[in-house]
Amino acid sequence: MNTTVSPLAFSLDGSIAALFVVLGLGVMVSRQMLGSLRFFMWQSVALTASALVLADALQAINLLWVALITFSTKVIAVPLVLRWAAGEEIYGRREVDQALSISASVLVAAILALVGWFAVAPVLPILHGTPFALLNLPTGLIMVLWGAFTVALRRESVAQLMGLLIMENGAFFGSIAIVHNLTVIAEIAAAVDVPIVALVIGLLIRSIRRVTGTTRVGGMDTLHER
Known part of the structure; x- marks a missing residue:
């Protein structure tokens, strides 16, 4: 495997990482559910592009499979599954109900980004011989933290699902x-769970809306077992 990478590859991956973070922020602060989904789709495109850059720079064929699986599952399959399962909860003009204002959310996101960088700093010297880890690992951890914050911030179940999905994007x-040398079987197993989770949660959202007339998580405490 080639461990000597060109400056161009680092520059491309750095640009993709910056775009990845911006799109993750878009998922977190978007006022519309459809807008949040679109930000997630474009973030998945950025993840696909990063996998392609690393595949070429590291001569890692398995990352080509990662790119293909990521694009197929997250850019194509997840929106289709949610459209079928959740319907108008995703594709209708729905305002996202959240606990904090957008300005406060951005401030918390900035703090979490600093926490992510400082948390991963002790590990980076160990990975000094691993190309791209110095950039991708902190970026991925920041997105995991932002995804968890999105789940806590949003009061709509569909919007919370977007938080779980960007957490998975960050981990990837x-x-x-x-x-970057996992077998294709392991990569398929790790990626296929995303549309399955989207399907299960989408069906659950549909059932909850049929019973309660809403998908607001805050209203779930009014349900009682008959």
């Missing part, structure tokens, strides 16, 4: 720079 973004 960091891991492809560290472990």
Whole structure:
């Protein structure tokens, strides 16, 4: 495997990482559910592009499979599954109900980004011989933290699902720079769970809306077992 990478590859991956973070922020602060989904789709495109750059720079064929699987599952399959399962909860003009204002959310996101960088700093010297890890690992951890914050911030179940999905994107973004020689079977198993989770949660959302007339998580405490 080639461990000497060109400055161009680092520059491309750095640009993709910056775009990846911006799109993750878009998922977190978007006012519309459809807008949040679109930000997630474009972030998945950025993840695909990063896998392609690393595949070429590291001569890692398995990352080509990662790119193909990521694009197929997250850019194509997840929106289709959610359209079928959740219907108008995703594709209708729905305002996202959240606990904090957008300005406060951005401030918390900035703090979490600093926490992510400082948390991963002790590990980076160990990975000095692993190309791209110095950039991808902190970026991925930041997205995991932002995804968890999105789940806590949003009061709509569909919007919370977007938080879980960008957490998974962040985990993939960091891991492809560290472990890029997994077998194709392992990569397929790791990626196929995303549309399955989207399907299960989408069906649950449909059932909850049929019973309660809403998908606001805050209203779930009014349900009682008959």
